[in-house]
Amino acid sequence: MSPVPPVTEIGPRDAALQRAFCDYVPQVFRTVDFRRWCAWGEWNDDYRAFAVLEDGRVVANASVTRMRLRLEGHEVQAFQLGAVGCVPSHRGRGLARRVMAAALDACGDAPVLLFANPRVRQFYPLFGFEPWPQTLFSAPHEAVPEGPPAPTLDLEDAKVRADFATLSREGLPVTERFGARDYATIASWYAANGFSRPLRGLGAGAWVSADIEGDTLYLDDIFAREPFDLRAWLPRLIDRPIRSIRFGFTPERWWPGALEAGEDLEADLFVRKLSLSREPHRFPVLART
Template identity: 75%
Template sequence: MNAAPRVTEIGSHDIGLKAAFCDFVPQVFRRADFRRWSDWGEWNDDYRAFAVLEEGRVVANAAVMRMRLILEGREVQAFQLGAVGCVPTHRGRGLSRVVMDAALDACAGAPVLLFANPNVRQFYPRFGFQPWTQTLFAAAHEATPSGPPAPRIDLEDAAARAGLAALSSEGLPVTERFGARGHSTAASWHVANGFARPLRRLEDDAWVSAGVEGDTLYIDDVFTRRAFDLRACVPRLIDRPIRSIRFGFTPERWWPDATVAGEDTKADLFVRQLPLSREPHGFPVLART
């Protein structure tokens, strides 16, 4: 009987192994890349990869990010899995199961969530995960541009990244229902990959990820130390008239009269040992890995 492949843990200080991990990711996830994010110094001790290597190459991986989840107003220590996969030439050998087992062992029984690739929805229930519906929220709202436009924030700037980290860690979570605190490195990963809408500065301590498509304003996250009137700030976030708003989170705090706009069919959420409410909710898009 063959021995199980050895799993190597890759942390923030493992320079050579991080490079091997960065080479692996685009082989499995064509649009994703970790190089820019890593070069920014955003790979910290909260992020660990568990990989099988052959001749210095990562051929299978499951990564773990430590999370500060917000569940109905309570902060819960948890983990989120990501970058789970195997290079095409090594599939069918059980390597994904090996790295998943290692990643879950590292979670030590804590709650875990992940957002799955639609092609592998049948894989995660084998590890005790269950699917959980995510909800889209929207509001009818007509507005035209007015006032000084909120300037864009460039996360190429280390000071901007530090500011985002402080607001995310110390400020208000965008939702109390099912959200996160201290998720700036997840948000910066989306920015580094070009997946995020522009980050805009309303005030020094109030930043919003938002952009207009057609006649709809999409608001994906709010990073702030205090509550403010988001509705009044909409004219500064748009460059053309809008008729509606879509939210990338549960907007009970920021837009109480927002309504359910259907199921988020692009968010294949799976949870393990995570007691979620049956109330409609959407985990913030910039907190997903």
């Protein structure tokens, strides 16, 4: 019988193990990379990887991110799993189960959520997770460009990242129904991989992630210190007329009249020890690991 492989915890100060982790990720998730994000210094104490190593290589992993969730107006300390998998050459040996068990052990009795790969939906219920639906939200709204365009903010700049982290930590949660705060390092990962929409500045205390597709403005997230008139700023976020808005979060705070636009069939949310409202909601897309 083969010996049970140990699980190694990788943290923000483990440079050599971080490199091994970065080599692992594209072997399992072909379009994903952590190298630029690590070079930016975004791997902090909130992020830990639990990995099986063989000859210095990470061959299986489950990562844990500490989260400050917002549930119906209350803050809940929780965790989110990500980068769960095993390299193709080592599948079928139970390694993914082993790292999952280690990651969940690190979470203790706290609530846990994750967004699954559609190909492994049957895997997570083995660990007490249950699927939970996510709702798409949209609103009809016609607007045309007007006024100076809102400037684009580049997270390649360390000062911008620092200001972004402060705004995410101290500002309003984008939603109180089911969201989070203080997740700038998750959002920066999307930027480092070129997956996020442009980050635009609406004055000193409000940044939004938004872009146009066709005649629809996709508004993925809002980071703001206090409420503001979003409708008044829309003409400065667009370079051509729009007829509708799609929201990457539950927009009860920013657009109370938004409509349900069906189920988000790409979300694949799973929760464990987390009691969620049956009211329609969408966990912010830039807070998902």
